[in-house]
Amino acid sequence: MRQTLRRHAAVGLAALFSLFLPTALPASAAPPAGEIVLDGATSAEGIAAGEGQTFYAGELTTGDIFRGDLRKGTATRFIHAPAGRAAVGLKADTCHDLLFVAGGGTGKAFVYNTRSGKPVADFDLAEGFINDVTLTADGAWFTNSAAAELYFLPVGEHGELGKVKTLKLSGPAADLQPGFNLNGIASTEDGQTLIVAHTSNGALYTVNPKNGRSAVIKGADVPFVDGILVEGDNVWAVQNQLNQIKRLDLSSDLSSADERNTIKSGAFDIPTTVAKFDDTVAAVNAQFNRPASPFEVVLVPAWK
Numbered sequence: 001m002r003q004t005l006r007r008h009a010a011v012g013l014a015a016l017f018s019l020f021l022p023t024a025l026p027a028s029a030a031p032p033a034g035e036i037v038l039d040g041a042t043s044a045e046g047i048a049a050g051e052g053q054t055f056y057a058g059e060l061t062t063g064d065i066f067r068g069d070l071r072k073g074t075a076t077r078f079i080h081a082p083a084g085r086a087a088v089g090l091k092a093d094t095c096h097d098l099l100f101v102a103g104g105g106t107g108k109a110f111v112y113n114t115r116s117g118k119p120v121a122d123f124d125l126a127e128g129f130i131n132d133v134t135l136t137a138d139g140a141w142f143t144n145s146a147a148a149e150l151y152f153l154p155v156g157e158h159g160e161l162g163k164v165k166t167l168k169l170s171g172p173a174a175d176l177q178p179g180f181n182l183n184g185i186a187s188t189e190d191g192q193t194l195i196v197a198h199t200s201n202g203a204l205y206t207v208n209p210k211n212g213r214s215a216v217i218k219g220a221d222v223p224f225v226d227g228i229l230v231e232g233d234n235v236w237a238v239q240n241q242l243n244q245i246k247r248l249d250l251s252s253d254l255s256s257a258d259e260r261n262t263i264k265s266g267a268f269d270i271p272t273t274v275a276k277f278d279d280t281v282a283a284v285n286a287q288f289n290r291p292a293s294p295f296e297v298v299l300v301p302a303w304k
Helices: 014-018
Strands: 035-037 047-049 054-058 065-069 074-079 090-093 098-102 108-113 119-124 130-135 139-144 149-154 165-168 182-187 194-198 203-207 214-216 225-231 234-239 244-250 257-264 271-277 280-285 296-301
Touching (some): 035 074, 047 090, 047 271, 047 280, 054 074, 054 090, 090 130, 098 130, 098 139, 108 130, 139 182, 203 225, 234 271
Parallel strands (some): 225 271
Antiparallel strands (some): 035 296, 047 054, 054 065, 065 074, 098 108, 108 119, 139 149, 182 194, 203 214, 225 234, 234 244, 271 280, 280 296
């Protein structure tokens, strides 16, 4: 789902973070059909849909942000992040020209202006690994892969940023295992329910944003789940190490899900997050833990 804010009147885990450090990047070449090279990137992780066919993709280890155009098949470095930043999951608020970025092992959230590319603000969330972000009508929600809690950053009617609040989780989503726990996050259209991905458990959970109570979504069997995307009763769950995206059909009460299809591509190379543009989904290749070729955004049919 195009994640925009709508208004009526829109010490980190150093050991974990080190797993993401890639080797040198060879010279990039023209992208094949269905792929867009992040020219000059030395790492990648997050992607967000902007206005029209515009997308934003993050360079994991530097925090830089690329801006691309699906129609032109190009992407260039847009935001040169200050030293010491990182970019994991990201979402664009097209109503207020803001880009929200999960800061990984920095424990921070970063906000940029999508017109100028300039930093707007940064927020200390918690120690751990701030992994992903989603937007509701009221603000931005962030996950932490090392803690059973979410962080809410209020956004006002005119784009003003409020004070971060921490939501402690209870129930199955609060289960902490070795490795990555809470990862991807999305919201139902009405903002009344959050859906979180739990990598270690290979599961999806609903979360009540008011009290933090969680429940398992039965039938959502998603090993190696990473980023997720929710649109209506559809969930696209990226399974990074399996090089695929599983599409699920949610029940009306969000208590269960049925598998509809699995999207695969020979161009996938450990995809991590996904954004949707009409009938196309765009996934970022992270290429973790191996010599890295150019980093790409891979375009595949949303309903394949």
